[in-house]
Amino acid sequence: MARFVRWYGSGPLHLLVLIASFALTGYALVRLFAVQPWQVAIWLVGAAILHDLILLPLYSLADLSALSVLRHRSDASDRPTVPWINHLRVPAFLSGLLLLVWFPLILRLAVPYPGDTGLSDSIYLGRWLAITGVLFAASAVAFAVRLRRVHRPGGDESRPSAGPGTAP
Amino acid sequence: MAGGGRPSGPAPTGGSRRRSPEGASAPKRLKRVAGAVATAAAAGRARTRATARAIGQLPPPPGPFRPGFWRSPIRGPWLTSVFGLVLLVGIPLLFLTGLLSYAAYNPDLSPLNDETPDKGILGFYLFSWPTHPYWLYRLLQGVHVTLGVVLVPVLLAKLWSVIPKLFEWLPVRSVAHSLERLSLLMLVGGVIFEFVTGILNIQLYYVFPGSFYRLHFYGAWVFIAAFVVHVCLRLGRMTRALRSRSLSTELRTDLAHTAPEPPDPDGLVAAAPAPPTMTRRGALGMVGAGSLLLLVVTAGQSIGGWLRGTALLAPHNRDPGSGPNAFQINKTAAKVGITPALVGPSWRLEVHGRGAPRILTREQLLAMPQHAAALPIACVEGWSTEDQHWSGLRLADLAALAGMPDAASVLVQSIQPPGPFTRVVLRGNQIRDPRALLALRVNGAALSLDHGYPARIIVPANPGVNNTKWVHRLTFRA
Incomplete structure (x- = not known):
């Protein structure tokens, strides 16, 4: 044993x-693998590679870039600031998620769709952009509210706390 | 390793038998040889171990293989386990509803119904698909597709949380480790393959190689085999990790107090964590918000009513046109090559069974006793309609007309040009359900061409594609 x-x-x-x-x-x-074995194998293994070695590194890189740019900008200012990376991160994540799931309709790639269903696929891009706009606008409003609280004398938002975005 | 290397055992025994005539010196020589072989083997083993140790002590190559590369301060076993727990509930539900969806086609009834005829023992669980409750398929498929879409962010988060494991060093430490990593390839490749084929299929984006049914069904088995192993091997670790922190405490922890989890043997926790920019509460909230948003822009296509309009990005989020026939269409008449000429005055319904076939015009069918049923159309793609009010002839009455009131099955053939789902076989229980109709009218009007004029099948709890449109022949069989 x-x-x-x-x-x-x-x-x-x-x-x-x-x-x-x-x-x-x-x-x-x-x-x-009984039919088109190579293509199916490529899809199966490619699925893991596409996510682990392309999608994940790309969004991580985007996130790191945004972080480093924001950190840089906040260093230059001597006013008390509020960490705002998440006000960018969250709407970008949500909007990107919708695109990731519904891109064939949004980008009008689903050729049989209008003929099959009797519905037009022209609405999806506009709707996705509208949702994206609303998400970023809502995030901006939330950020503005927080900024106001911090910059008001005796504001109730506690002193800018940890996090690289707030390093004085 | 007592007794150690293979060479020291059987070789001398065989030798002793051959050399026995050489007399008394043989055992001594034998002992010497055995000793030499054992020494050589021990030296070999030591060398192997030394090599292994040397490889093990090699510094990892630069980049993601280095422990300091992954810096998220919130990555760790607890966070991974929270996502894992959600998937542990969600994935079996997806798998089960998927298996049931396959059974709903009655694939064991006829090769015509079976998109994966080489399934073998993977169809072990098949059973006669019931007609009660009439919304069964609508519910199952709505849950399958909507849940699949809603779990996308959880899956992405789970994969993000364990990404350092992909680059663990050494890549292979033992036989067990290599087998486990092979299984993980099937797990990750399989789950993404299943999500991708499903999500592309519901948008009619047919870029995957081959039949969706084949890929999604066999892919599910490849994935679930690895999933079960993964659960077996990690369930204990997951429960321990979940107990290591309290969810309610995490949900009250702000950024200033967000600290990395204690170092774990799996190396998920960053060796050199960056300062936190998001709390665990924030990460869970963001993933949850993603699921909620996807639910909102998707679920309406399966729920119907005023909620259909809220499914902003789902494929079946609007009604086509207006009027009694303005409900969801799977495939329009134009798409499958049905022309008004094919279904004009020359159209006849053939009813085959015992004796000579009955050939009936639409007027003759309308003159027969009509029955009504309120039933939805529910598609494998997850969308469905509310109950529509159909009227027409009971399949049971048509079976009696064909002289086969106890028919075990009926072959339904459409007038549409040959292609998938132009023929289907329905089972006896489906024929005899009083709500199973050859519908001629819907919502008080004649069927529209897109909904199967002159006549279509509608059977409770039947997958949409098996409710054949533009029917022209029914063959009842014992």
Whole structure:
């Protein structure tokens, strides 16, 4: 037993569960790959690569860039400030999420859509832009309210707290 | 490792038998050989261990493999486990509603109904799809699609929270570790594959390679195999992590008091955390807001009524036109090649069964006893209509007319040019439900061409595509 654990790297139950799982995976994969195997394999593995090595690094980079720009800007000012990265982050995230899910309709890529459903796909881009506008506007209003509280003498928002956006 | 390397065991035994004529010196020589082999093996093992240690001590390559690279101060087992818990509830619900959706097509009744005829044992659970409650398919498919869309931000957050694990160093530490990572590839590839094919399909963006049914059904099994393993291996860690912090405390913690979780063996917690810019409450709130927003802009297409208009970005968020026939269309007549000429005065319904086929005009059908049923159209794509008021002939009456009141099934054929879903086989329980109709009228008016004029099938709890439109032949079978 100890020998097995040392050779394998975990207990026998771990191995049994994984083998059982791979048997099912194999059974389903044979069927999944029965037609156009290479394209399907590319989609399956590509899905993980697309997310882990492209989408995630891109949005992380966008977030880091925004952070560094904002930090820089707030250093230059000597007025008390309010961290506002999240007033950018949240609406950008929500708007991006809607685009990520509904991009075929928003960008009018779903060619069969109007013919199949009898509905026009021309409304989606405008609606997405409108929602995006509302999200950023609401965020701006929320930020303005917070700014007002801080800049009012004896304002009730506690002193600018931790976070890089507020470093004096 | 007592007894150790393979070579020291059987080899001398075999040798002793061959060399037995050489007399008494043999055992001594044998011992020497065995000793030499054992020493060599031990040295080999030591070398292997030393190499492994040396590799293990190699500094990770620069970039994401270095522990200091990932700096989010809120990443950690607790946050991962919160997202994991949501998915632990949501994913089985998605899987179950998906399996039921497949059963709703009655794929074991006829190859015509089966989009994945090579399913083998993966169809082990199939059963006769019921007609009660009549909104069953509408509910199941609405939940399946809406929940899938709503879980997108949770899935993204979960994947974000564990991204350092993708770059863990060493990439492979043991056999167990390598198998587990292979399983994780199936888990992550599988889940994104399922979400992507589903989300593209509901928008009719058919860029995936091959039939949606094949990809989404077999893909689901590939994914769930890895999902079950993942849950088995991580459930304990998840519950411990969830107990390590209190949710209500986290929800009251502000930015100034947001500190990293204690270092964890999985390396999720940043070794060199950046100052916090968002609380855990904020992160959970942002993900929750994303789910809520997606729910708002999607769910209305499945709920209907005035809420349909709130599904701002969903594909079936408006009624086409106005009047009694102004409800959702899956495929228009023009799209599938139905022309007014095909369904004009020359149209006839053929009813086959026992004896000579009955050939009926629409006028003759309208002259027969009419029955009414209030039933929705519900699509595999998740959208559905409210109950529509259909009227026409009961399938049970047509079965009796064909001389087969106890028919076990009926083959329904559309007049539309050959293609998928132009023919379907319905089961006996569907024929005999008094609400199962060959509808001629809807909401007090004749069917429109887009809704299947001159006659269409409408069966309670039946997937939309199996409510065949522009019917021209019914063949009842024992």
